[in-house]
Amino acid sequence: MARRIPATIISGFLGAGKTTLIRHVIENAKGKRLAFLINEFGDLGIDRDMLLGCGLEGCTDDDIMELANGCICCTVADDFLPTMEKLLDRPDKPDHIVIETSGLALPKPLVKAFNWPEIKAQVTVDGVVTVVDAKALAEGRFADDEDAVQQQREADEALDHDNPLEEVFDDQLFCADIVVLNKVDLLDGAQVDVLEAELQTRLRPGVHLVRSDQSGVDPAVLMGLDKAAEDDLDARPSHHDGADDHDHDDFHSFVLNLASVNDPTALEMMLKSLIEQYDILRIKGFLDRPGLPRREVFQAAGPRLQRYFDRPWRDGENRRSELVVIGLHTIDEAAIRAHLSDWSIPAAAE
Template sequence: MSNAIAKTPCTIVTGFLGAGKTTLVRNLIETANGRRLAIIVNEFGDVGIDGDILKGCGVPDCPEDRIVELSNGCLCCTVADDFVPALKSLLDQNEPPEHIVIETSGLALPKPLVQAFNWPEIKTRVTVDGVVAVVDGPAVVAGRFADDPQALAAQRAGDSSVDHDNPLEEVFEDQLLCADLIVLSKSDLMTEGERKTVTAEIAGKVQRAVKVVAAEHGKLSASVLLGLGAAAEADLAARPSHHDNEAEHDHDDFESFVLDVPAQTSPEALAARIGAAVAAHDVLRVKGFVEIAGKPLRLLIQAVGNRIQHQFERPWRSGEARQGRLVVIGERGLDAAAITSLIAG
């Protein structure tokens, strides 16, 4: 028991692209009430947009040297090279964190990451306090992951040559099945009836009793998210996965590219062009920072499907290159040239 108490608790925050993970983690940093936190944020692509958002918080209890960005691939695929060394570097600090929050990429399968906590190098030092799955409520309402199992079975029976696999659905379900707490994000964009419907749909996918909590703008108390005491690494059997019988997995169904954006004159005009690109191509997510001519603040752009948000996030720092960059994430086969042309105008 004393060994378990000595372990540093870690919370894994998982969720599909654009579900609201970074917003949730940023709010957690700002409301931790003096608890020393550290953040490991895993990005898909080679530009650290989410890590930069978190570093902009400026909260003394979570300084920049406790925010670690890993952008060399999905954490569950780079455990030995990236994840374990990152954890050890945090634990070996003079004042180690009291709680570590790990934000996975939207494409990550959480169970392999939970399994990594049994690696000998870290097993005696850390424990998975809980896996928090963030669900984009309005996206589920729109049916993005609402595959009909009976229709799928009928299709399979009717044509054995059809590829039935839906990787987005599998990722979504694996995140739910591994969760100790499910956060229904963007609940302010849903009716009460829609919230009840989505909650019931989630309950139908998850075999064990997992609480679903609604959140607006990522605002949930640290007392809700931290201190779950799940010790998930010792409870793997209760967390089934579509990939349990696979030695490894890949993300060949997805790709990303970085788009350099010059200074813009209008946030609204840029958002409209991004919307046109999303509508015309298989774009799942657009995120990044852009300079607006004459403005001292940098513009944060986040697009999920046809929902495009922009806000002035923080002042450009002295000496900081005002280089606008957007990360575009989508399904394999993105027409980068066409998307670039639409966004660039």
Template structure:
């Protein structure tokens, strides 16, 4: 039997910087055949496009499989297993597989899938890396009162919460071997100390790495040799007692926009709308009038980044499309009306 292939699961909430981390790992790892399995919540494949458009010839080297409009933790049998089997059937199969879960995915069900006979004989989980958006934690995105949460956690580790954002966040870091505290450049020392306190209260044996723009040593993130499959029972989640789970607390939709005349004004409007309607995530590509380049727009809450990522390809539709993700009950009509009437 051929030697089993290592797989690294990269998890983290919406906009934490998972794709940025993976892009760095691809660029910094030149001595290994990598395959990337990218899963997104929403049917605009932004993350795979970011990985393909990095401008470095090594970014074309990995085999990239995209699974859009779903969540691997819910569709293991339908999506994950066939995708893995397709990768293993390549003439030159990968030496390492990196799996990016959607921002709403729970990593534990995915890890369990590696015990399936059809997968276990070929792959093993080398480790789970959870990427954390430091400013989002500092802003209280995952808890109403961070200091109170830390005290409660110290008193009762099994304390239950009804905040769906918090539950997904906690499940992701509880399953991790390494926590990457990302975007530390956006934190002042007091905020960073408070975020570190919260993370330490919610993790077990995981190491915590500070990072800017997802830059970590690939020798640390890949090749962990973790024993997560044997240790899975000791990594509790809010959903252990459930036979299955869903994401009914969240919803997404795709918004088609007219070309933008002024990118700065558009991004300012997106930030305003996201704040007004508590949008969790916006991302997509925009056509700018008179520009040959495609504008990549990404937002976490009201924080937005944008830049021209590559020229539009010949014959490629110059569509402006954004995926919008929020909690259940997000007023799609008002969001669309505000952005369409800009």
């Protein structure tokens, strides 16, 4: 049988550093023909555009494909399989495929999709990589007291104490072959040691954990694992085993269409305040800075915000500031839009 193309699935919660990790892989491809499938949660494709704007060799339209019709683990038949078939029909097949799931995706249903006959004959899951935000974990964002939750459930069976974020995080860890503990530069050594020890108790036997900052992991560590994960599903437990899918009603996303931003510092201060007030999980997108030739990337994961210029605006391109906001299903979209009304484009002009 002809050699099957290896595929690496990169999982991890919102803002953990998955796209940065992919950029590092592109920078260190060393002549390999790589293809990338980027999955987004929300209506606006941001991550693919960030990669195409990075100015790196290998960031081409043909090699970076986007799956923006919903979470990849819920749209396998309608979106993922046709995209893979299109990729595999190319005469210049890639040496390796890298798939970035959305921060809300469960990796196991995607691994299962590689058992579809159309895919299995040509591709194998070389390994699943889960990126973890060390700083967020140290802040307790995924350190719920499971014993206390169980006691509450037993005390009142009518109460729903499920934590969807915890379930997503657990499933991403349970399916991993390598866990990248990212952003360790934001903590001291003792904190990192504690986090690593805690994570090791949650991982399957034989799963490796590596530390990184800026997602700077050698691709040789992440690729060539030869795990054939699609043949190893029973060893990868999930909170959702036996279910058809998982419920994205737990989360809500919406797009903010903003006018040109003359004072990005003021906008950043406002967004930081809204993140704290409304428990926004993630913001990402682009800003149009009038008079400046390059677009500005804006990202926020929890309380940490980042802005940088990535590429020039193209001739004829619509210079518009657009941000995707992601939160739990209870997030108050109307209130957030009201706070940002001074920056927003009137609905009739969109």
